[in-house]
Amino acid sequence: MTAITVNVNSSCYKALNLKETLKPPKLYRLADFTEWGYVLAEALGYKADDFIKAMDENLKEQNTADIENNTVADTFLAYLTEDLTNLLHTEENPMKQSAKELFKTVTEKAEEKGITTKNRKWPSAPNTFMRKLNESKNGIIAHGWNYESTHNGDDREIHIWHIDPVKPSKIEKGKTKYPYKQIPPAEPCKQCENTAVEYTIKTPNGQTDRLCQSCFKNRRNTLTDAQFIQEPLEEA
Numbered sequence: 496m497t498a499i500t501v502n503v504n505s506s507c508y509k510a511l512n513l514k515e516t517l518k519p520p521k522l523y524r525l526a527d528f529t530e531w532g533y534v535l536a537e538a539l540g541y542k543a544d545d546f547i548k549a550m551d552e553n554l555k556e557q558n559t560a561d562i563e564n565n566t567v568a569d570t571f572l573a574y575l576t577e578d579l580t581n582l583l584h585t586e587e588n589p590m591k592q593s594a595k596e597l598f599k600t601v602t603e604k605a606e607e608k609g610i611t612t613k614n615r616k617w618p619s620a621p622n623t624f625m626r627k628l629n630e631s632k633n634g635i636i637a638h639g640w641n642y643e644s645t646h647n648g649d650d651r652e653i654h655i656w657h658i659d660p661v662k663p664s665k666i667e668k669g670k671t672k673y674p675y676k677q678i679p680p681a682e683p684c685k686q687c688e689n690t691a692v693e694y695t696i697k698t699p700n701g702q703t704d705r706l707c708q709s710c711f712k713n714r715r716n717t718l719t720d721a722q723f724i725q726e727p728l729e730e731a
Contacts, residue, residue, distance in 0.1 A: 517533065517534050517537060517543060518530070518533075520544075520547060532546050533546050533547065565627065565630060565631040565634070566605070566610060566616065566617070567601070567617070567618065567624060567627040567628055567631075568627075568628055568630070568631035568634060568635055570601050570604050570605045570608065570610065571601050571628060571635070572635065572638055572640065573604060573608065574600060574601050574604040575640055575655065575657075577604075577708075578677065579676075579677045580677065581655075581657065582657050583657075584655060584656040584657055585656050585657070586641070586656045588656075589642075589654035589655055589656040590654070590655040590656065591652055591653070591654055591655075592652070592653050592655070593647065593650045593651065593652055593653070594621040594622070594624070594625055594644070594650060594651040594652070594653055595621050595650060597621070597624075597653050598618070598620070598621040598624040598625075601624070602617070602624075605617065621651070625644060625651070625653075628642075636658065639657060639658050639659060640655065640656070640657055640658065641655075641656055641658055642654060642655040642656070674696070674697050675694055675695060675696035675697070675711070675715065676694070676695055677693060677694055678692070678693060678694065678695060678705075679693075680692065680693055681693075681705065682705070684705070684706050684707035684710050685704055685705050685706060686704070686706055686707075686710040687707060687709070687710055689707075690707035690708070690709065690710075691707060692705040692706060692707060693706075693707055693708050693711065694706050694707075694708065694711035696711060696714060696715065
């Protein structure tokens with residue numbers, strides 16, 4: 496028992512000294528907890544950055560569970576991510592919709608996903624919709640999106656933007672290796688031959704593939720240099 500007490504006291508003393516010089520790279524909502532956890536990890540013989548990694552992973556799991564348990568927030572994110580052009584919206588140049596328009600659009604998206612919107616679990620009006628959305632705002636931010644509500648006459652206007660917006664790029668030799676763009680639904684996907692084509696993307700061999708949303712996402716994940724463009728792709 497004595498040995499343990501000495502070790503704990505020694506670690507606490509070391510943490511007190513470290514706190515003046517060792518600062519975490521970022522602070523979470525509980526700033527004091529972050530600062531002490533960071534130096535205590537180092538004092539106990541661990542890497543201080545491992546504490547930050549553990550916090551990040553824990554918050555990621557919490558935010559994911561939060562979104563999964565909030566059908567409104569989950570559908571809101573599905574609506575935002577279905578169109579790649581939404582990634583271009585910044586805080587300075589956000590997507591703007593009235594609360595009524597957003598409520599109607601996200602409700603329609605829910606119905607597309609097979610979610611029942613005619614019961615008490617789904618909001619029946621824009622104000623209750625926004626309240627439900629706000630319950631998971633931290634989770635929405637963790638997924639890369641943010642929004643704010645402002646008064647616009649008798650209605651509220653919602654400004655929505657991507658936290659790390661994509662900058663449109665032109666097809667210039669040596670700059671954009673695998674450009675892609677979203678197109679209106681067309682013929683069956685070249686790869687799965689089932690779902691309608693919604694994207695075109697340059698391949699490593701210089702050809703242009705026409706893929707459905709699912710096949711495109713799988714392809715894009717393998718191409719780290721893929722970039723969104725607004726201009727039409729040059730056909731190979």
